[in-house]
Amino acid sequence: MIMERPPELPSPDGPTSDIVAERYVVEWKKSAAHAPLACSMHHCAFPSDGNHLCVWSLKAPSYQLLTLQGHHQLITAVAFGNQIDPLLLCSASEDYIIMWNMVECREKTLKGLTPRGTILGSLLQTVLCLRFSRDDRTVAVCAGNRISVMDVEKQSVLVELKGHQGSVTAVEFCPWQAHTLISVSEDRSFKVWDFCVGSLIYSSSILTAYPLLNLLINEESQQLVTGSADGQLWIFSLMEGHHYHCVARVDLRKKRETFATRRVMAERCNPPEDRQYHCRHEVDERGEAEATFPILSLARCDLCLPDSQCEAFASEHTKCLWIGSSTALFILNLASFELEAALHFKEFQSLSVQVAGSCVVKSEPLSTKALCILSSMFGSKIAILEISLAALLSAQQCPRAGRMLSVLASSCVLPTSPLYFGIIKEKFPKLANTKRHAVKSVVEDRPLVFHTKVRSSGYTSAPHMVMFSPKTNIKHNNKRSSKYKDRYKCKEYSLESFLPSSLSRQVAVAREPVAVNCLQFSGDGQQLACGLGNHLSLVFDASLSGAPAAFSGHDGAVNTVYWSHDKRWLLTTGRDRTLRVWSVHRTELTLLLAPDAFPKPVTSAQFYYMDNFILLSSGPEFCLLKYHIDLCRDDIRRYKPKSRYKPIFRLPMTSGADITSLSAVNDFYSHIVLTAGRDRAVEVFDLNAGCSAAVLAEVHSRPAHRICQNKGSSFIAQQSLAYNLFLTTAVGDGIRLWDLRNLRCVRCFQGHPNRSYPCGAAFSPCGRLVACGAEDRHAYVYEMGSSSFLHRLAGHTDTVAEVAFNPAVPQLVTATLDGKLQLFVAE
Secondary structure, X not given: XXXXXXXXXXXXXXXEOOOEEEEEEEXXXXXXXOOOOEEOOOEEEEEEOOOEEEEEEOOOOOOOEEEEXXXXXXXXXXXXXXXXXXXXXXXXXXXXXXXXXXXXXXXXXXXXXXXXXEEEEOOOOOEEEEEEOOOOOEEEEEEOXXXXXXXXXXXXXXXXXXXXXXXXXXXXEOOOOOOEEEEEEOXXXXXXXXXXXXXXXXXXXXXXXXXXXXXXXXXXXXXXXXXXXXXXXXXXXXXXXXXXXXXXXXXXXXXXXXXXXXXXXXXXXXXXXXXXXXXXXXXXXXXXXXXXXXXXXXXXXXXXXXXXXXXXXXXXXXXXXXXXXXXXXXXXXXXXXXXXXXXXXXXXOOOOOOXXXXXXXXXXXXXXXXXXXXXXXXXXXXXXXXXXXXHHHHXXXXXXXXXXXXXXXXXXXXXXXXXXXXXXXXXXXXXXXXXXXXXXXHHOOOOOOOOOOOHHHOOOOOOOOOOOOOOOOOOOOHHHHHHHHHHOOOOOOOOOOOOEXXXXXXXXXXXXXXXXXXXXXXXXXXXXXXEEOOOEEEEEEOOOOOOOXXXXXXXXXXXXXXXXXXXXXXXXXXXOOOEEEEEOOXXXXXXXXXXXXXXXXXXXXXXXXXXXXXXXXXXXXXEEEEEEOOOOOOOOOOOOOOOEEEEEXXXXXXOOOOEEEEEOOOOOOOOEEEEEEOOOXXXXXXXXXXXXXXXXXXXXXXXXXXXXXXXXXXXXXXXXXXXXXXXXXXXXXXXXXXXXXXXXEEEEEOOOOOOOOOOOEEEOOOOOEEEEEOOOOOEEXXXXXXXXXXXXXXXXXXXXXXXXXXXXXXXXXXXXXXXXXXXXXXX
């Protein structure tokens, strides 16, 4: 009998919801723990009682099953072809490998005839995996530790590939290289083959202690994704010249915990109307904190996430990945490597399968529905689920804040804002002293005593000799002045060759090796400031030529260098717990914050709000300082500093954790301040309102040591929304790119090794590149639209600790721990 009624049917009011609906359930006599499953756009295939193959169609009535008979042994592998017309189905057992044409089988069944398949051959061994090529002309058959590539039309074996030390568990044909085949095995490695000539191209090292179970090739990003039995995902780059570089490693259990923590914190700030689903999820998270998730299946998934990325590099749909596991389905964003949704089977108690032994998921491109077929681990049931992507995302996406945040100021400064002191300068008493000093200087030129007979007046004594008169009105030659100006003539930033990849100059900052802790270009791109591991701060010419200007005064390593917007002042902080502001032109100290100015050391400091304030962090709080730098040149009383500062606003992090990094825009007026804490969170403050605006929990697996904003450049224009992008980086956890508008991670860069040292990162002025240091003596340059590195800069002699882009021209300066500066220019 070809068309048969299944042993068990779901009742009309069976398990269904807005998120998942159980379309079909069947129960056989034998166990279905590890039954081979296959799923196409509209069909699902699974064995029944061992050697019969059943095909369920989404378009056919739910009670009809197409049963294909031909195998005499237990069916161990099933796979659908990639072409729709005709749709091919391949099944394998120890006796035969059979190819089925689904259109012919359906037509013969309707005529009352018995459908027959085409026998491709017999390997007389257990087949664990089947995979069609893109054009369905060849099929890869994995039996034991060898791979047989078979011709579908000629029904013959083209080549046998041997090299794995364990059973081959998954295989894929490369979409853009027709002769390339990639396989994974229980030997915990993957191999790249040229099956046309039968040669091995690349063999990886052992990745994990558990077998690799699944494999997927992402054609858009040219990346390889493989998963293991302990819930680990590895993503490798297949781009030419990358040499199968590891892009990222994802721990599914940790990602699930992070996803749950963010949801709980977001719901506490913005409680949803319906709490039933969310409360149950919180209980499940506590009960399964130590659960592992074997990667049973991988499949492509396209999601429509509005405002998920900046329009400068956003695509219409977000490329994601379905991950099937024993107790849940996950959707992983391939750009940010973060979970977008998690569907736990136990949250839907009415589902027939709660723990899966096998799992396959399939969703059409740009579709709102997905099909999932599950086999029960501890029973004999097989269930087919239909999942609504829109309902799943709407139920699990973190609630947004009440208003959308933006770095660009959208309103005037409120009178209650601490920034109000920056725009009302005449009300600041310290600035009024400057005017009084100007009046006083005018009075000093007039005689104070008018009685000529008084000896103390000095009018009766002989005039004094002028021993030295400094020349203050020196005029340079016109030719020399024009030469100097032409040297730094403003030009528009070049976008034709925007990648600085050619090494132009290498300079040692000191005679002995000393670490370079920080780098920053001035706003006009003419000077480069760097802080050293000793007590010095140096200012180089942008071309790294000539002797640098030295600023000496710290008693320890310099941690921070920051230019003022007008390029007149340089702010530095050191391990001696002091903050100093220097006059760049005169190379002298103008403002000093003593170690006892704050109870804890200053971790970050910068100029803020167009040089109106100094923003710094100390312990768990950040402070806003109003300062005044005295410009009086009194050579006799130079030892008496007249520059002053006054704390006008303090605000701690909500969690009370110490601040590790701080960032705010100084090139234009902005009310937003970003802080990273030791609790691995990033908090956004709105200084116009004078309060915390949002908290991003679990940003990294370790505390972020750097926040870097896309501050742009005066030499090139960017889209206004691009300024809402910022980077966070942590030791051992790569770099994450965030969008302030929706507080989401939109991309992750993990291809550079930084396991032990906090390497720096920087945006390019055009906003298209991200550069970072690494511990393998290379600097990496990423493009915003890809997680794989665009270029790797060599020529370094030690760990690359800091990087800085020139805002005026396509140049990149890197600094190493042994005190070397390298200048890279565009070719």
